[in-house]
Amino acid sequence: MVAAGAALADDVGLPGLTMGLLAQRLGVRTPSLYKHVEGMDDLLRGVAALALAEAGDAVGLAIRGRAGRDALAAAARAFRAFVLAHPGRYAATVGQEPTGPDDPLAVGAGRMLDTFRSVLHGYDVPEADVDHALRMLRSLCHGFATLESADGFRWSADVDESFEWLIDFADRGLRAM
Amino acid sequence: MVAAGAALADDVGLPGLTMGLLAQRLGVRTPSLYKHVEGMDDLLRGVAALALAEAGDAVGLAIRGRAGRDALAAAARAFRAFVLAHPGRYAATVGQEPTGPDDPLAVGAGRMLDTFRSVLHGYDVPEADVDHALRMLRSLCHGFATLESADGFRWSADVDESFEWLIDFADRGLRAM
DNA sequence: CAGCGCCAGCTAACACAATTAGCTTTGAGT
DNA sequence: ACTCAAAGCTAATTGTGTTAGCTGGCGCTG
Structure with missing residues (x-):
């Protein structure tokens, strides 16, 4: 049922996800x-946890057997592809605070983080800089994907090309450390 | 009145911005x-336009008389500071589509864009790469600031330090072109 | 100065979303 | 066959956005 909510959010956008619409799609009355589910908040947290788990899996799978630039590119592309394919559920993840360390939300986020950390292992990033680099990669991927899925890139240049350029930029920067 | 809406959004968060609360704060009945204002949508577009204009001004002011790394750092810091100081109104800007080329929303976005474009003038970025670099900077700043304002950086390392590191990373990458 | 019309407020009312309470059905396990 | 819990339903409440239609004040014009 959380899955149905996630699918609906992808279809109609997160703000369009409503109890009534979800019930209708499930062939059931709202109450x-x-x-x-305990309520809208609970549903949203469930959708967010699902999205995080799925995204983490997708990115983890993408980097399997790769390292260095290959791994970085694969991870970034998988992340972007997931957000574009599932804009609604991904949007549910922002602004969710895990209730505790074993909240599915926290473990999903942690797995995603570990995946990117392992990408960084393919570069000579000093230990003290790893957290900063992680945040940089996250900001880049998150920023690009959310801006794109909100139609934030309106002007001319090709968006796919920009994304490849961005991967290249990050790769060169990380290799130069 | 749009200004009051923006202030309220900053206080209680964008989802907390409600017609009733705004009316109450203005000492007036909801209708x-x-x-x-034509309605909630119109109000949100007004708030977004205001935020874009203010942010553009702040960033534009920050880079005055600076160039190269100085300009980049000043622009990024001003942007982040604005988002942290005004999380509600900035949140209103994402997912707004300008209705036309003279929509205040579009001109605000355009001015911000031009400012960052002028920052890039301080680097030897090939003409063909300017748009990509612009998108990269926007993704970085937007991603970092929104994640931070949504409390997306939970684990240990110092966030200010990460942001300075990120500026440095972008600067080195741009200088190496 | 009297009258006119507009601006900005108000009350009443409605639509729709989330939620709760309490009843009914159904199906699995004893 | 009996029990009970899960999952559905209707009815009702609350909160938010929105519309319709009325009203009082204030500047303008005749």
Whole structure:
């Protein structure tokens, strides 16, 4: 049922995700949803956790057997592809605070983080800089993907090309450390 | 009145910005707001336009008289500072599509863009790469600032330090072109 | 100065989303 | 066959956005 909510969010956008619409899509009356979910907030946290887990899996799978520039490019592309394919569920992840360390939300985020950390292993990043580099990669990927999925890049140049350029930029910067 | 809406959004968060609360803060009944604004959507677009204009001014002012690394650092810091100081109104800017080329939203975005373009003038970026570099800078700044304002950086390392590191990274990458 | 019309407020009312309470059905396990 | 819990339903409440239609004040014009 959280899965149905995630699919609906992808279809109609996160703000369009409504209890009534979800119930309708499930062929059920609205109050029945509360037998499965505590409320809208709970649903959103569930969707966010699902998105994080799926995205983490996709990125983790993409870098399997790769290292260095290959791994970075694969991870970035997989991340962007996921956000573009599932804009609604990804949007649910921003602004969610895990309730505790074993919250599915926290473990999903942690796995994603570990994946990017392993990408950095392919570069000579000093230990003290790893956290900063991680945040940089996250800001880049998150910023690009969310701007693109919100139609934030309106002017001319080709967006795919920009993304490849961006991967290249990050790779050169990391190799130069 | 749009200004009051923006201030309220900063106080209570964008989702907390409600017609009723805004009316209350203005000492007026809710329906009276519709004499000044067409509705919630219109209000949000107004807030977004205001935020874009203010942010553009702040960044433009920050780089005055600077060039190269100085300009880049000043622009990035001003941008981040604005988003942190005004999280609500900045959040209103994402996902807004300008209705036309003379929409205040579009001109605000354009001015911001030009400012960053002038920052790039301080580097030897080939003409063909300027758009890509612009998108990279926007993704970096937007991604970092939004993640930070949504409390997306939970783990240890110091966030200010990460941001300075990120400026440095971008500077080195741009100088190496 | 009287009258006119507009601006900005108000009340009443409606639509729709989230949520809760309490009843009913159904199906699995004893 | 009996029990009970899961999952559905209807009815009702609250909160938010929005529209319709009325009203009081204030500047203008005759």
